[in-house]
Amino acid sequence: MTSLPSPSTKKLGLVIDLDICVGCHACAVACKSWNEQGQFGPLPDENAYAQDPMGVWFNRIHTYEIEANNPFPPHLKKQESELLQKLMTQEKTQCQSTPAAMTVHFPRSCLHCEKPDCVTVCPTGASYKRAEDGIVLIDEQKCIGCKLCSWACPYGAREYSEVRGVMQKCTLCVDRIYNETLPVDDRQPACVMACPTRARHFGDLGDPDSHVSEMVRERDGFALMPELGYQPVNRYLPPRPRRSESPENTSQDPPLNVNTLPSVLRWLDRVLSR
């Protein structure tokens, strides 16, 4: 049924910590192998052993490089570096922080949106959102593989399987989280359990007291492309500010030129700045 259910308070979803993710792809592999034999049927690949393999993966990890807003090249001469430091301090008082350059690994999978267009555009009723917990699923017995749902999803959550002729997507491991044959601690999505750095968390984002909601509040978790109106449930926790942006360094005191200090004080400055 592709009309959306009336919203319930339970909104199961994932919280992904972009500060901790190291891009190991364990979650992607765990997802692929669990769903290969899960309730929703196999995830076969075309040409798996040939030159041009292609297949459906529900979870894909991108890697991005973020350039610093105000790069501070280390090779500048002393006067130039002092001048730049002065300018930077002035600018720092205007904008809150000057983030450093960094690499961010970004797992992308279905965000189980509250108002998913992928559900309403489906002509057969194969795409549906569960009323009891908000998980968005595909009934592969009904799907005709018209691909319109993948056109409607800006996050690339849905992929078409050439081999099976239907669309497939992240199921939030609905066949694990309610599975009584698994020990209680294992009733979590495969990707959450596989993550070696505990960058992925599963819980009820509709419950303000759940540990995932607390995390989102604490770290200012954000949704992807909220202006489209899909109201994604999953949240991403942004990278924490780097050491060079700590409050001590963004003070309004005049910049300290450490080269004029005696060596003992230079050492002290170094130690205290750690």
Add this chain to the structure above:
Amino acid sequence: MFPSFSVIIFTVLSGAGLGLLVLGMIVFIVLTQSDTFFQSRLILILGLVLLNAGLVSSWFHLGQRQRAWRGLTQWRSSWLSREAIAALMTNALGAILLGALFIDSNLATLRMIACAVTIFALLTLFCTARIYDTLKPIPAWNNQWVLPNFVLAALVSGAFCLWMIKGDMTTPNLILCCGLLLALFFLKRAYWQFIDGLNTHNKAGHATGLEALGRVRAVEAPHTERNYLLKEMGYVLARKHAIRLRHISVVFFALVPMLSLVAAWFGADWVVIKIVALFSLMGGLMVERWLFFAQAQHLVIAFYDTRRS
């Protein structure tokens, strides 16, 4: 967006069939005399054949064709489902009218059924266009230009099919055809100008929400091989090719048909000219429809954006 051949054939052929049904039925309702029944039957047959040729082509696009009937069930939320129902109704009513024409029924009844066929044909065109313009992740489609362009293209192709069947065209009808063709040309041009001016947020920083931290660019894709997303949405046509193809499509869907109308004005309305005009129009529309897909960027490609932005 990857220009799927079966979908292009579907929208152009079915569009022509529906346009022919709309205009043909209006002519039938307004001008019917019993000696035009033959032409009306031809209009209906050609219209329904074109419509169904397109529908069969789009049915081939499906991964699980045997379940296609399920596509009629979700009309409460899905424009694709609504379009399927409207197309089915157009077919059913068209078949009824065809039958009624063969048994020479009461003219008032025939006019009523023809009215219903017109309404459902227009509804089908409307629903098809709405499938595209309600897709938020595709800014080139999610705007107010798509619907009028789509309907007008169908009406223009229907008009030329009608001209072929009717044989001759009175001066006011010629002027109407010219008007429709010019309107299509200007509307298409306005649409192309609109999409050229779109500031698409296809930037990695915006898609990932990391733009607040600085300039973001993708350095590693999630996969070394192809995947469905890049295959379906990663198709991006170079600007210079797009411009050249636009010119080609305008020559075929606007210039050649316009010249044929001008020739007809001067009395040279031979069958050859009409056939050339019709095929040129359909060919030009197919090129234009191909461009409609090839020039549309999907927001998901922003996740793969390697430009520093």
